Amino acid sequence: MAEPLKIALAGLGTVGVGVIRVIETNAQLIARRAGRPIRITAVSARDRSRDRGVDLSCYSWEDDMTAMASRDDVDVLVELVGGSDGPALVLARNAIAHGKALVTANKAMIAHHGLELAEAAEGVGVALKFEAAVAGGIPVIKGLREGAAANAIERVYGILNGTCNYILSTMEDTGRAFGEVLAEAQAKGFAEADPTFDIEGIDAAHKLAITAAISFGARVDFDSVDTVGISRIIAADIAQARTLGYVIRLIGMAEIDVSDGTARLFQRVHPQLVPIDHPLAHVDGPTNAVVAEGNFSGRLLFQGAGAGEGPTASAVVADIIDIARSEAGAPFSVPVAELETMPPAPSGHRLGRSYIRFIVADRPGVLAEIAAAMRDAGVSIESLIQKGEEEHGDNVMVALVTHEGPESAVAEALRLLEGSPSLAGQPLVMHILEE
């Protein structure tokens, strides 16, 4: 058998420990499939003394993480430190500069600095792989980059954050409030102590920006992802959606918009109403799922665990096996120099149906005021429901679903209502996912 592929592991949190477990447990079959053994030579983390439940004594310990990038006995550096900048980025740059292949699960770093790193890796001729950065254990990057490589991707969308999906599907099953379910998710380890990145959609936006770049051959543009989280969704929204035949999911979606003659990149992470007969409506708990629509393949769906030790480590080690097999290629499917710079697409002229929910004062005339604003903005109402709910105090909830029309009209209607003393707080708009 050929020489072992020697890897160094930076970061020994959940995923790092998972990678050690995968490589130790499945060593034999991995060697058979990779054509050579995968050997961990060095490991590094902040705290050497912590008990991680795995025996590290057979691996060389580096106190100085950066030193791993220049070790002669390392072919592949596996970066599992996390964070878009700081030590992770320094290490990644160093590893590539020293001619090491780089494998990472770090979506924030790839969303922010992936192009720079890919360009460096292409220059040096080493691999840069990040399957675990999108949708945990599901081989979505591979599915898009290679499996669907013959297709122009027309749209890519999916459930990219397990924490949000756990919270939304639990709210759906139990009727409980967002805050309560979030607290439970934190207690169970499905949500971080500071859950902002997850619940405000930023984590999903990182993954979407990476996915969109690979799908469309466009330069990564995280800053242009229109991102709205799930923290403003109330139990009544979920109940109302269900009555109408929908579930609510945080959907990341990207497509190319050529409506003004220029190819523009549309990227959005929003809670959306998903028809209950759509495959994504059955994705419950911390599961992720990605749909890619190719011009020949039609709709492809990839589904599985979006996070967790085993699944994420599985994706990291799949990347390592690809490198052992000398299967690398351009990190973003085409060389960075050939990626197109696509300006962001505005959403105003997009056509669709929307759910709009207001909390309003319970007095005469409020409904008329809302209806008038819709009319003046040219929004046609398909159905409207007004409901008193304990949780709203003296206020009531008004929810409506529009007929298909431009999203700009909905935005205009809300502008007309801005500052109205009838409204208690900001209305919530969720678009309906079209088949």
Add this chain to the structure above:
Amino acid sequence: MAEPLKIALAGLGTVGVGVIRVIETNAQLIARRAGRPIRITAVSARDRSRDRGVDLSCYSWEDDMTAMASRDDVDVLVELVGGSDGPALVLARNAIAHGKALVTANKAMIAHHGLELAEAAEGVGVALKFEAAVAGGIPVIKGLREGAAANAIERVYGILNGTCNYILSTMEDTGRAFGEVLAEAQAKGFAEADPTFDIEGIDAAHKLAITAAISFGARVDFDSVDTVGISRIIAADIAQARTLGYVIRLIGMAEIDVSDGTARLFQRVHPQLVPIDHPLAHVDGPTNAVVAEGNFSGRLLFQGAGAGEGPTASAVVADIIDIARSEAGAPFSVPVAELETMPPAPSGHRLGRSYIRFIVADRPGVLAEIAAAMRDAGVSIESLIQKGEEEHGDNVMVALVTHEGPESAVAEALRLLEGSPSLAGQPLVMHILEE
């Protein structure tokens, strides 16, 4: 840009024409992703004069298909002739012998001769790829071979035949009889004039045998697939299953059985009852879906179009792009010499729940006879229903669901009832898919 990859197309049926369309329509993006253009140099089919709706004038026509294998201007031979033996096999052997890479969508040939062809390809050092042979446009082979490469696969199962799934889900939606729906499927082009391969499960068994070999590192063993088709399912079975909370799907399933100390390969294609909250229960129409359960990844689901010009051609061209990128590796994930020879696993000691349906004479004592046979064989009944149905004439239907128990006990109960004058025809047994 690098030299074009030159391909020859043998067979210009639906998929062959699809491959031409994909390569022509998406030429630019394919070249970018592949790192070099894909160029069709020669084509061949039985009938030169037939109008196929694509312009073939720019490709060199070969009347003698086999001659394509030795052309100097061919790097990859794409075999889309079909049939497990005959011209397809001759061509495949010739192409590899002449040092050409081989891409095929031919599941029958790979199920029967895949090991021989893979060994030859490994010997010569050329690629042999067959993504399109399993589940049409879905990158399942890639997902298992590479995406899940870090995992020991514990079980792989799915919906592998679009014709059967179309028939079953249409029977479900309309309440119509098997024969009527089959005739409609034939009229719509979803079923062949001779539908035997599809409806008797042989096509699914071909795909399962290939999938199992890759999942478990075992030698392909098509002959040991326990195969039962869908032609004996009646509308009342589907209605009854629905009442109990299930849908009926033709499921191909494979796993390793080590219950007697030897690793044995269990492979079965049977109609099964699928709980309505299982992701496969929502797979309707001619869609395919494959679930792989890895020891670290957990459950991965791949879903999409299982057949058709565009999807199948998309998979064929994905293989070609992999070859253009020099990403090949062992066709069955590990070299043929390292694949294990696994004896088939018996099904008798398997535990599970089963649905058993009888058509019986409508007279006293029949139910007692069935119940006694179950008792004598040690089968515990969870629920039982007896129904008069017009379609059964003087007979009635008795359907029961067992508690969990060995499948051998169910078989034994049916043996006890064999030849009973109370039974009109063979009982139908369908196992229940366990989560």
